[in-house]
Amino acid sequence: MLGALAKKLFGSANDRRLKSYAPRIQAINALEKELEGLSDEALRARTEAFKAEIAAGKSLDDVLEPAFATVREGAKRVLGQRHFDVQLIGGMVLHEGSIAEMRTGEGKTLVATLAVYLNALAGKGVHVVTVNDYLASRDAAWMGRIYRFLGLSVGTIVHGMDDAQRREAYACDITYGTNNEYGFDYLRDNMKYDFGQMVQRGHAFAIVDEVDSILVDEARTPLIISGPLDDRSELYQAVDKIIPLLTPEHYDLDEKQRAVSLSEAGTERIEELLREHELLKSEDLYDAQNATLVHHMNQALRAHKLFTRDKDYIVRNGEVVIIDEFTGRMMPGRRYSEGLHQALEAKESVKIQPENQTLASITFQNYFRLYSKLAGMTGTAATEADEFAEIYNLDVVEIPTNRPVSRLDEDDEVYRTVSEKYAAIIQDIEAASAKGQPSLVGTTSIEKSELLAAELRKAGFKQIDFADPKALGPLFEAARAARPAKTFAVLNARFHEQEAFIVAQAGVPGAITIATNMAGRGTDIQLGGNADMRIGFELEGMEEGEARAAREAAIREEVAAFKARALEAGGLYVIGTERHESRRIDNQLRGRSGRQGDPGRSKFFLSLQDDLMRIFGSDRMDGMLTKLGLQEGEAIVHPWINKAIEKAQSKVEARNFDIRKNILKYDNVMNDQRKVVFEQRREFMGEASVRETIDEMRESVVEDVVARHIPADAYPEQWDTEGLDKEVRRLLNLDLPVVDWAKEEGIADEEMRERLLDAANAAYAARIEKNTSDVMTYVEKQVLLQSLDQLWREHIVTLEHLRQVIGWRGLAQRDPLNEYKSEAFQLFEALIARLREAVTAQLMRVEVVYQRPPEPKLPEMAAHHADPVTGEDEMAAGGSTGLGSPGAAAGGAAMAVGYVPPAQRDPNDPSTWGKVGRNEDCPCGSGKKYKHCHGALA
Incomplete structure (x- = not known):
């Protein structure tokens, strides 16, 4: 108050x-x-x-x-x-x-x-x-x-x-x-x-x-x-041999939910088997450093216990081919993601195709x-x-509008069934078209826009050929004659250029336009149509002169006449066929009407079978309305219903925000590490020489290796001298009498450390002298950057796998996010230690051929970004991660379409093209983008 x-x-x-x-x-x-x-x-x-x-x-x-x-x-x-x-x-x-x-x-x-x-x-x-x-x-x-x-x-x-x-x-x-x-x-x-x-x-x-x-x-x-991953066939095969050794008591199988997981007894048995095969990196299977191994184990378990040969997949010509669970058809070229397909290949003893790896990602x-x-x-x-x-x-x-908004936003009409709702919408569209009022019909999905289009076709309306803007001719003719055009256009995201023209002419009297999402269309709907865009399309290629000027004037005059008629009919009529789960999307649709003070109206048609209504308890409402005697075709209209629906939408918005916020909390952990790695990388690139960093790394490696094998305050006979000797050979490439040194009387860990460091520094100085300082300066930087890149890629994969399983910590009353932060930090520290070891070991062995080595090339890469609504990969081809790949197979495994490199495509044989990205050049060699060439026919 x-x-x-x-x-x-x-x-x-x-x-x-x-x-x-x-x-x-x-x-x-x-x-x-x-x-x-x-x-x-x-x-x-x-x-x-x-x-x-x-x-x-x-x-x-x-x-x-x-x-x-x-x-x-x-x-x-x-x-x-x-x-x-x-x-x-x-x-x-x-x-x-x-x-x-x-x-x-x-x-x-x-x-x-x-x-x-x-x-x-x-x-x-x-x-x-x-x-x-x-x-x-x-x-x-x-x-x-x-x-x-x-x-x-x-x-x-x-x-x-x-x-x-x-x-x-x-x-x-x-x-x-x-x-x-x-x-x-x-x-x-x-x-x-x-x-x-x-x-x-x-x-x-x-x-x-x-x-x-x-x-x-x-x-x-x-x-x-993403890019191709190093061959991991041996790991898949090793893990695959372990799964058949499990008995039903070792796993919990839920066929209804298509889920399988290890039981407590199974975890213990798996740990025993992994130790026998020398695959376990630490005592506990669920330690962070074993995250990738756990992931492979889970995928192998799914491959053996959830997927059945000749039902879920077949083996043909030495390949595992997925069978669509709905149609029963084979789907060659499609592969399960996240290593599941490789697990199936290991199970069937066929050649294991390399999986793709995330090279870099960011939200x-x-x-x-x-x-x-x-x-x-x-x-x-x-x-x-x-x-x-x-x-x-x-x-x-x-920001206030330049002129007051004069659009009339009517109360929602709620029907009992979807069929009644669509019948009312068609009736409303026909009434608007008959009086010359342009209509914009918004749907919540492409599928529902196609459903509405089918209903309009049944009612005698003809769909405009979307790829051909000149197909709007009948609409203009009908507007000139002041009669219903009986045509409609359906917007999709395939032809942006033509789409802009269609949207721009959606204000012509009697025009009917069906659209799924009106955000980002980039073109206003002007009553009467857009004169400039019409001139651009209709007079394209026409030379300047009196004839063109006269034609331009005629188009502008006609658009002005069309606008007067559309204004007289009440302006643009926006029809919503369903409430979206977000009020913002509904407002985007409504906002297309009432431009710059123009008149207009908007109305939403709902049914109790709509997703939003169904989720928020429409069953009770349906029963109540039946008792009250609501007849077929009748609608409920009341401002209270609008308020109730908006309240439901705000709840969904709050839930979605919480989900996005939670995802971001996890991503922030990786983002903090990404910023550190990228900044450090830029520092290395900007320095003339990284010799000082290399020397510090070598010193740290010596300190770490001594600390691991010579415990503090321990007697020499308690030292692991054989292990130390082995590590010195592996990391420093030095053959030193480590065992003999340990037998010397009075020697301490500090003296052992100094001897090893002096020997390593002397060996490296000799290598610099042999290869010249300039050459080694170049080599050092390349080795450092490439080692960092390789380890960072592996780290990203490990974090992805860790994130998939960390939720189970909640069962032990531990916060998964805190657990993830802790484990991710430990993994990052391990990454730094591995980087020091990898760089030191490589540089202590490097042999320089006296010619400037070729510039290091970036790995083969493919870009991916899934459309949040359709799940389609917006970028080129490939599907390395399965994120938003088209369709999901049994068990919820995402599938990705197989990518064929451009060099392997035969321009004359479309069957060799594989999945072609909408924005790629068309493989036929026309020089056009695929979406404007062969993709337009898909």
């Missing part, structure tokens, strides 16, 4: 923040007349003047007003667009490192130019992040006209560019690109062996477009770079937290404000 009263008296925190910008807006507006009088050259010269002021010590805030005024004037001259006052507020919010929530149609793309220009003046580079390659290219070309006019350089990062092109783009003042490309470039840079090979030049400031989609929705799956949360300053913009962020504040330390500021 008191809070509401205070809000009325003093305004909300958001209102107070908006008021604080008023003096700056007045100052910017006061400069407008002065700048209008400048020539283009004089306006452009202001950029260099601003840079000089900043170099002289002024802050970016000191030049904000004149810089914003300059951008506004540049936009007026180049694009014919003038920033509204509310857009100036948005620019200031972005500059301050916050999220600007601006409704759809308020011009977010133009708003970004203000903060981008101002921050680019510092010369550290500004990254603008978009959700797909099309938007990155489009925005860079469109807004780049303003930046170039004002004397700044603009680059674009898209899939398929080589390192030289990427380096050039990152060197620009402003760089546009997708979240995936920025993340992968960061990971690849930290696998390079020379600063000159790196492409990124730092992380100063980034503006994330559709910030909620990228930092919340896509944050559920990490970016992964979007941890990538974007690298930036010194981060900002974002979207139409819907308020519902996730807590998450942005807690994870990214970002405030959400709601």
Whole structure:
């Protein structure tokens, strides 16, 4: 009560923040007349003047007003667009490192130019992040006209560019690109062996477009770079021989849940068997250093006890081929992930194909937290404000609309069954189309959009060929004749360029557009259609002249007439076919209507069989409504239902946030270690010589090896001299009379340590003298970097395996997260010790051939990022980790499509292509991307 009263008296925190910008807006507006009088050259010269002021010590805030005024004037001259006052507020919010929530149609793309220009003046580079390659290219070309006019350089990062092109783009003042490309470039840079090979030049400031989609929705799956793993056939075969020695008392089998695990007796038996085969690295099977071994053991157990030959898989031509559990068909080329397929190959005694290994990975949360300053913009962020504040330390500021919103948001209609709901939706669509009102129909999944499309086809509507924008012809003809078009378009994520055109024309009178997710479409739905896009498509290739000018004028006149008719019909009608589990997604859909003060309406149709309604107790409601006599086809409509549904959505949002937060806690452990490794790696690369580090490593190795074999305060006869001698040979490559030294009277561990270190230093000095200091300096750095990379990759795999099993610690009333932190720290310490040993052992043996060795090459790599909604791998091919791979087989094992290297593909034989990434060049040799060529037919 008191809070509401205070809000009325003093305004909300958001209102107070908006008021604080008023003096700056007045100052910017006061400069407008002065700048209008400048020539283009004089306006452009202001950029260099601003840079000089900043170099002289002024802050970016000191030049904000004149810089914003300059951008506004540049936009007026180049694009014919003038920033509204509310857009100036948005620019200031972005500059301050916050999220600007601006409704759809308020011009977010133009708003970004203000903060981008101002921050680019510092010369550290500004990254603008978009959700797909099309938007990155489009925005860079469109807004780049303003930046170039004002004397700044603009680059674009898209899939398929080589390192030289990427380096050039990152060197620009402003760089546009997708979240995936920025993340992968960061990971690849930290696998390079020379600063000159790196492409990124730092992380100063980034503006994330559709910030909620990228930092919340896509944050559920990490970016992964994978490569082939070293051959581990022997380990798979050794583990496979152990499993048949187990009896039913050694494991718990749950066939219903398709799960199997070792019992207590089984654990003891396995430990005995592993010791016999000399596979156990310590006494306890569940020690952290045995995490990978436990993982292989579990996969072998699943292969033997859950998977049956000729039911779950067959062996054909020496290969294990999966059988689809639903269709019974063979699925050649697909493989179980996480080593399960290799376990099946070991079981069937066929050739074991190498599995893929994660070479590097990072979540979007941890990538974007690298930036010194981060900002974002979207139409819907308020519902996730807590998450942005807690994870990214970002405030959400709601920017007022330029004109009041006049959209009518109607109460939800709730039906008993899905069929009744769809019948009502079709009826509503037909009514809207008949009066010339454009409709946008939102669905929660691609599957449901196809279901609705089928219902529309039954009702006599014809689906527009999505790959051909000219197929909109019948819609325009119907709009001209003021009759229902009886056509509809279904949006999917395959053709971004055509998609933008379809979305842009969704405001034509009578148009019907079905879309799954309206975030990141990058194009406003303008009533009457988008004249500029129509001109671009319809007059493509037409030469300038009177004929073209006349045709342009005719299109603009027609679009204006269409707009008048759409306004008369009530504006854009948004129909939601189901409530999403997040209010934000529903708001994104609703926000497409009511652009810049236009009229519009929105309504959601629900059924008690919808996922959200079903989960929140619709059974009782169904029984109650039947008793009350609700007839078939009747709907319940009441504001209370809306409130109840929103309350249910907020519960789901809170649960999802907790899940993401928990995932991040685990990932933060690896991220802390990743930062240490990457920073140390950069230090090594930046040093002229790592000789001092190598010497320290050698000294540490000697100290460790002596400490392991000569206990403190022990008598010489208690020393493990034979073990010490063996380790000295292995690690230092020295043949020393260690056993004889130990027999000397009065010798102590300290003297033994000094003798070993002196001998090792002398041997290494001789090696340097033999090979020359310059050559050894080069060799030392390469050995150090390559050893660090190899051990870090193995460490990532071990941590992944540890994370899969650490949850069992909860059964012993121990916090799995704390256990994970503790074990991960021990593993990291072991990694450092192994690095010292590996580098020392290699350098004490290295023989240099007197020619400069070839530059070390990065391992063969494939990029992966699973779409959080569909599970499809957005990047090229392959599936190394099974994360989000298409489909899951029996037992919940993810499957990945087999990747065929481009060199092995026959352009004339599509059967040899394997899985081709949507953004790869088409294997047929056309020069087009696969999604625009043969992929368009899929």
